[in-house]
Amino acid sequence: MISGLELVQALKERGRDLGFPLVGVAVAARPETYDLFRDWLKQGLHGEMGYLARREAAYEDSSGVLPGVRTIIMAAMEYGSGRTVPDGSGRIAAYAQGTVDYHDLVRIKLKELAAVIHEHRPGTRSRVTVDTAPLLERDVARRAGLGWFGKNTMLINKYIGSYFILGGILTDCELPPDPRHDASHCGTCTRCLEACPTDAFNAPYVLDARKCISYLTIELRGQPIPRPLRSGMQDWMFGCDVCQQVCPWNRKAGAPSMPELLPSPITARSACEFLSMTEEEFHSLYSSTPFSRPGWENMARNAAIVLGNFRSEQFVPVLSQRLQHPSPLVRGAVVWALGQIGTPEARTILQNQLDQESDSLVRDELQSALDSHSMSVPLSS
Numbered sequence: 001m002i003s004g005l006e007l008v009q010a011l012k013e014r015g016r017d018l019g020f021p022l023v024g025v026a027v028a029a030r031p032e033t034y035d036l037f038r039d040w041l042k043q044g045l046h047g048e049m050g051y052l053a054r055r056e057a058a059y060e061d062s063s064g065v066l067p068g069v070r071t072i073i074m075a076a077m078e079y080g081s082g083r084t085v086p087d088g089s090g091r092i093a094a095y096a097q098g099t100v101d102y103h104d105l106v107r108i109k110l111k112e113l114a115a116v117i118h119e120h121r122p123g124t125r126s127r128v129t130v131d132t133a134p135l136l137e138r139d140v141a142r143r144a145g146l147g148w149f150g151k152n153t154m155l156i157n158k159y160i161g162s163y164f165i166l167g168g169i170l171t172d173c174e175l176p177p178d179p180r181h182d183a184s185h186c187g188t189c190t191r192c193l194e195a196c197p198t199d200a201f202n203a204p205y206v207l208d209a210r211k212c213i214s215y216l217t218i219e220l221r222g223q224p225i226p227r228p229l230r231s232g233m234q235d236w237m238f239g240c241d242v243c244q245q246v247c248p249w250n251r252k253a254g255a256p257s258m259p260e261l262l263p264s265p266i267t268a269r270s271a272c273e274f275l276s277m278t279e280e281e282f283h284s285l286y287s288s289t290p291f292s293r294p295g296w297e298n299m300a301r302n303a304a305i306v307l308g309n310f311r312s313e314q315f316v317p318v319l320s321q322r323l324q325h326p327s328p329l330v331r332g333a334v335v336w337a338l339g340q341i342g343t344p345e346a347r348t349i350l351q352n353q354l355d356q357e358s359d360s361l362v363r364d365e366l367q368s369a370l371d372s373h374s375m376s377v378p379l380s381s
Contacts, residue, residue, distance in 0.1 A: 001120065002120055004174070004175050004176045005176055007116070007117070007120050007121070007175060008025055008175055008176060008178075010116055010120070011023055011025075011073060011113065011116050011117070014112075014113055014116050015075055015113055018109045018112055018113055019077050019109055019257035019258045020075040020076060020077055020109070020113070020257070021076065021077075021078060021160060021164075021254075021257065022074075022075065022076035022146050022147075022157060022160070022164070023073065023074070023075045023076075023113075024073070024074050024075075024141065024144030024145045024146045024178045025071060025072075025073050025074075025144055025175050025176065025177050025178050026071070026072050026073075026074065026140050026141075026143040026144040026177050026178070026180070027070070027071065027072075027143075027177050028062050028063070028069040028070055028071060028072050028170065029143075030060060030061065031059065031060070031136040031139040031140070032139055032143070033136060033138075033139045034059060034060050034136065034139075037056075037059060037136060038056060040206070041053050041056055044210075045202075045206075045207070045208045045209055045210065046209050047209045047210040047215055047219065047220065048219060048220055048221075048223070049209065049215075049219055055134040058134035059134045059135070059136055062135055062170060064134065065127060065129060065133045065134065065135055065170055066125065066126070066127045066170040066171070066172065068125070068172040069170045069171065069172055070171070070172050070173065070174045071170075071171050071172075071173060071174055071175045071177075072135075072140050072144070072168050072169070072170050072171075073113070073144070073168065073169040073171070073175075074137065074140050074141040074144040074146055074166060074167070074168050075106075075109075075110065075113065075166070075167050075168070075169070076141070076146055076157070076160075076164040076165065076166055076167075077102075077105075077106055077109070077164060077165045077167070077257045077258065077261075078160055078163060078164045078253070078254050078255070078256055078257045078261075079094055079095045079097075079098070079102065079163055079164065079165060079256050079257070079261045080094060080163055080253065080254065080255050080256040080261065080262070080263075081094050081163055081241070081244075081245070081250065081253050082094030082095075082097050082241065082263060083097060083263040083268070085235075085268075088270070088271075088310055088312070089235070089268075089270045089271065090235050090236075090237040090270055090271035090274070090303060090306045091235050091236050091237060091238075091241075092237060092238045092239065092267055093214065093236075093238055093239025093240060093241050094163060094241055094244075095163075095165060095239070095261070095290070096238055096239060096267065096289065096290040096291065097261075097262075097263040097264065097267045097268075098256070098260050098261040098262055098263070098264055098267070098289075099260050099264045099266060099267075099289070100260045100261075100288060100289065101288055101289055101290050101292070102130070102165050102261065102290065103130045103131060103132065104288070105258060105260055105261070106130045106165055106167040107128055107130050107167070109167075109258075110128035110130070110167045110168075110169055111128055113169065114126045114128060114169045114171070117169070117171055117173055121173045124171055124172055124173040125171065125172050126169055126170060126171040126172075126173075127169070127170045127171075128167065128168065128169050128170075129167065129168050129169075129170065130165070130166075130167040130168075131166075131167075135168060135170075137166045137167075137168055138153075138154075138155045138166065140168060141155055141166055142155065142180060142181050143177075143180045143181075144177070144178050144180070145178040145179050145180055145181050146166075146181065147162075147181055148181050148183060148184045148185060148186075149184070149205060150162065150186055150192060150247065150249075151186055151189075151190060151192055151193055151201070151204035151205055152192035152193070152196075152201065152207070152243035152244070152247070153205060153206075153207045154243070154244065154247075156185070156186075156247070156249050157249075158185055158249065158252070159252060160252060160253060160254055161244075161247065161249045161250035161251070161252050161253040162244050162247060162249065162250060162253075163244060163250060163253045185249070189248065190204070191246040191247065191248070192243035192244075192246055192247055193243075195242050195243060195245075195246040196242060196243055197213065197232040197233070197234055197240075197242060198211045198212065198213060198216075198229050198232035198233070199211060199232075200212040200213075211229060211232075212240070213232070213233055213234075213236045213239070213240035213242075214239045214240045216229060216233065217233070217236060217237065217238050217239060217240070217294065217298075217302045218238065218239060218290075218293055218294050218298075220298075221294055221295070221298050222297070222298070222329065223329070224301075224329065224332055224333070224361065224365075225301070225302075225305060225333070227336070227368070230305050230308070230309070230336065231309060231340075233302075233305055233306065233309065234306075234309055235271075235306050235309060235310065236302075236306070237271055237274060237299065237302045237303055237306050238290070238291060238294070238299065238302065266285060266286075266289075267289065267291075271303040271304075271306040271307050271310075272303070272307065272315065272318045274299050274300060274302070274303035275300050275303040275304055275307065275318060275319075275322055275330075275334075276318060276321070276322070277296070277300070279296045282295075282296040282299070283296065297327045297329055297330060298329075300322075300325065300327070300330045300333075301327075301329050301330050301332075301333040302333075304319065304322065304330060304333035304334045304336070304337045305333050305336065305337065307319060307337045308333075308336055308337025308338070308339070308340035308341065309337075309340065311340050311341055311342075312341065313341055313343045313345070313346070315337070315341065316338065316341060316343065316345055316346050316349070319334050319337050319338050319341075319346075320338070320349045322334045323335070323349070323353050328359040328361050328362050329361070331357075331359070331362045331365075332359075332361050332362045332364075332365040333365075335350060335353065335362060335365040335366050335369050336365055336368075336369060338350055338369065339365075339368070339369025339370070339372055342372075347370065350366055350369055350370055351370065353366060354366045354367070354370065
């Protein structure tokens with residue numbers, strides 16, 4: 001039987017073969033950041049992500065994920081910095097530009113990695129997790145030596161930056177841990193905080209998720225995006241990478257670890273295409289991608305906001321057509337977008353819609369748009 005150190009080395013070597021450039025080992029213990037997490041929840045900074053608050057206590061003890069857990073192996077898979085989109089298209093976060101939902105891909109690869117443990121320690125138990133179990137993954141990853149917390153709350157590694165996905169293997173097999181990453185290499189840099197279009201950082205290391213573009217476009221479902229935050233969304237339809245794009249450490253970012261994470265034509269649809277897509281078309285294309293989380297209705301809402309932020313009269317025809325959208329949520333976003341464009345044609349369309357619209361949410365958006373007399377300027381590239 002190989003030693004614990006040899007098994008850890010075998011896991012790291014196999015991890016690299018499977019697309020994990022970083023693999024680290026930590027002792028299963030109370031998260032060092034648990035009290036900060038609990039305070040963050042008490043302040044309500046998690047917004048509508050009620051599942052976090054409902055499972056608050058579970059995050060304190062990983063034995064709730066796997067009874068008898070002694071070791072957690074954390075692995076990181078790079079997804080790259082993504083494609084550059086043409087003006088007027090709309091942007092998608094880099095991690096979602098591939099052909100698959102990363103949860104599924106990473107989970108499969110982690111199970112293959114866990115097989116190394118079972119091969120050398122028969123009878124041990126393990127469980128893999130990617131974003132879904134009550135586990136403070138970044139906390140464990142730092143203790144496993146994978147990186148430090150950036151001021152934008154992302155985990156950063158000095159060799160590959162922060163464009164990576166974390167996944168974990170919990171096991172009742174005891175393994176020697178890696179040295180934790182105690183140093184921080186952000187220094188006095190605050191580029192990530194200053195670049196946030198919606199001012200979502202209350203302070204370094206403190207994110208108000210309610211103002212984060214990723215939260216607004218993905219987690220805030222079935223509700224209008226708050227009006228004060230819509231312009232700040234700029235051209236982001238799904239997620240946001242701004243605080244990563246400006247990070248100096250991401251100059252070291254590499255290519256995606258797996259071909260499934262490479263930018264794909266299927267995720268390169270424009271905002272006009274997402275807004276015009278039927279529910280059936282959406283599900284046939286995106287049921288196995290991260291877009292399935294916000295879903296058809298919310299992606300159409302996001303697309304309408306993006307078109308409003310472009311403030312170009314070329315989008316008036318497609319927006320006016322979607323005033324017949326079956327979802328009041330989408331119609332309300334379309335109304336706002338036409339109000340942002342603000343041409344005489346757009347205002348006439350809005351007035352006509354007010355005469356026939358029965359939904360109170362949409363009527364409120366119509367009245368707000370018609371009451372605004374300010375002329376907007378185009379979104380800068």
